[in-house]
Amino acid sequence: MFGKAGGAPALFGISSYIVGVLSSQTADLNITPEQMAEYSAKNPILGLIGISESAITEDFVVLFSRVALFVTCIFASLTLGVITNGKETRGVKYIPIMLAVAFALFFIVRTLVQQAFGNISL
Numbered sequence: 011m012f013g014k015a016g017g018a019p020a021l022f023g024i025s026s027y028i029v030g031v032l033s034s035q036t037a038d039l040n041i042t043p044e045q046m047a048e049y050s051a052k053n054p055i056l057g058l059i060g061i062s063e064s065a066i067t068e069d070f071v072v073l074f075s076r077v078a079l080f081v082t083c084i085f086a087s088l089t090l091g092v093i094t095n096g097k098e099t100r101g102v103k104y105i106p107i108m109l110a111v112a113f114a115l116f117f118i119v120r121t122l123v124q125q126a127f128g129n130i131s132l
Contacts, residue, residue, distance in 0.1 A: 018082060019112045022075035023119030030068035083108040
């Protein structure tokens with residue numbers, strides 16, 4: 011259960027910050043398709059990952075993280091009810107606690123990472 015309420019929010023917080031940094035650093039790149047083809051010919055890995063503008067933004071990752079944490083915490087709470095008492099419904103009482111811990115940790119980790127590495131995105 012630690013992974014659901016502790017590990018996942020921390021990793022989501024870090025990954026959402028990384029996406030924000032990468033999107034801000036690559037926003038000013040003006041790479042034409044011809045240049046991309048030239049770079050891809052020299053290094054095939056660049057062709058696989060692409061350097062063009064990505065549709066995945068920091069806002070999307072934060073929204074995805076919130077939805078994933080919400081769903082995961084609900085199912086983790088129900089699983090905890092099965093483990094402790096043998097019925098899923100007994101885990102409903104853990105849902106608010108699990109959600110509070112997960113979302114608090116998500117925003118705390120995001121804030122700490124932004125404060126620690128805030129000058130990187132400049």
